[in-house]
Amino acid sequence: MAQVIDGKKWSSVSRQETAQTVELLKAKGVKPGLVVILLGEHPASMSYVRGKDKAATEAGIYSEVIHLPSSTTETALVQLIERLNHDDRFHGILVQLPLPEHINEQSVIAAIAPHKDVDGFHPVNVGALALGISGFVPCTPLGVMKLLEYEGIDVTGKHAVVIGRSNIVGKPMAQLLLSKSATVTICHSKTQNLSAFTRQADLLVAAIGKPCVIKADMIKPQSVVIDVGINRLDGKLCGDVDYASASEVAQFITPVPGGVGPMTIAMLLHNTVLAAQRMAGITTSEVLP
Numbered sequence: 001m002a003q004v005i006d007g008k009k010w011s012s013v014s015r016q017e018t019a020q021t022v023e024l025l026k027a028k029g030v031k032p033g034l035v036v037i038l039l040g041e042h043p044a045s046m047s048y049v050r051g052k053d054k055a056a057t058e059a060g061i062y063s064e065v066i067h068l069p070s071s072t073t074e075t076a077l078v079q080l081i082e083r084l085n086h087d088d089r090f091h092g093i094l095v096q097l098p099l100p101e102h103i104n105e106q107s108v109i110a111a112i113a114p115h116k117d118v119d120g121f122h123p124v125n126v127g128a129l130a131l132g133i134s135g136f137v138p139c140t141p142l143g144v145m146k147l148l149e150y151e152g153i154d155v156t157g158k159h160a161v162v163i164g165r166s167n168i169v170g171k172p173m174a175q176l177l178l179s180k181s182a183t184v185t186i187c188h189s190k191t192q193n194l195s196a197f198t199r200q201a202d203l204l205v206a207a208i209g210k211p212c213v214i215k216a217d218m219i220k221p222q223s224v225v226i227d228v229g230i231n232r233l234d235g236k237l238c239g240d241v242d243y244a245s246a247s248e249v250a251q252f253i254t255p256v257p258g259g260v261g262p263m264t265i266a267m268l269l270h271n272t273v274l275a276a277q278r279m280a281g282i283t284t285s286e287v288l289p
């Protein structure tokens with residue numbers, strides 16, 4: 001039976017570490033601030049944004065949510081972001097995705113000042129990750145790396161198979177695993193004979209967006225299975241992995257809910273504090289808890 005990677009427990013550990021850093025920053029006269037912009041009334045997005053606001057406040061971060069109607073124009077949204085880029089109360093700016101259809105996501109992301117882009121979605125930060133230089137790393141894949149670190153799982157030389165090529169998860173996930181010297185394969189919806197790849201995976205990261213499609217016979221025995229999927233099936237939350245059968249085969253597995261999801265918010269707080277630290281010119285060693 002696989003060992004369960006408890007994302008709720010580790011996110012709480014990470015959030016406590018962040019809260020300690022916030023205290024040390026405050027003692028130096030810096031109060032980290034985060035602003036989240038939400039358009040429309042998408043129930044899951046509203047719930048994630050509430051979670052971010054609550055978690056930020058609990059960590060001692062100054063938090064504001066700007067909730068706008070879904071009819072907001074792209075021009076108005078970009079103008080708001082440009083104003084927030086110059087607002088010293090906020091070290092982090094996040095626009096909750098997905099955005100309504102009439103808005104070009106890339107134009108909006110590009111309007112965020114790269115040094116306040118705590119989502120790590122701006123082309124400058126995407127480039128920084130590709131080059132392996134300092135920037136901001138997207139929260140979900142960063143959360144996966146943090147889970148592996150907390151569990152003492154070393155990926156050096158291991159075959160990591162990432163299923164999914166989104167800008168939010170798949171692509172940055174592959175870059176991060178590569179930066180830790182894993183041998184990385186990226187699979188996607190057009191991959192032929194997917195199970196031929198997944199069965200070779202020492203580490204499998206599933207970010208497909210389809211409920212329970214990764215079955216036990218697709219998993220290498222004693223591997224690490226990370227489920228990034230969040231799907232709603234018959235009113236219940238489930239991942240991309242068929243958890244019950246997969247946990248009979250894997251050595252480590254993340255559950256859904258309570259796996260990667262909670263780490264996304266913990267890493268947002270981490271990135272926000274990092275942004276504040278960098279803007280104040282404070283080195284990490286000065287604020288290590």
Ligand SMILES: Nc1nc2c(c(=O)[nH]1)N[C@@H](CN(C=O)c1ccc(C(=O)N[C@@H](CCC(=O)O)C(=O)O)cc1)CN2
Nearest residue numbers: 048095096097098119139140257258259261262264265
């Ligand atoms: N601007 C962004 N938009 C979106 C991101 C993002 O990182 N930046 N990621 C996702 C949604 N997301 C955060 O925004 C997110 C998803 C899931 C969770 C989470 O804690 N999930 C729980 C289950 C929660 C539930 O009941 O629905 C879990 O997995 O245990 C947090 C944040 C898309 N948009």
Ligand SMILES: [Mg+2]
Nearest residue numbers: 053063064065
């Ligand atoms: Mg508030």
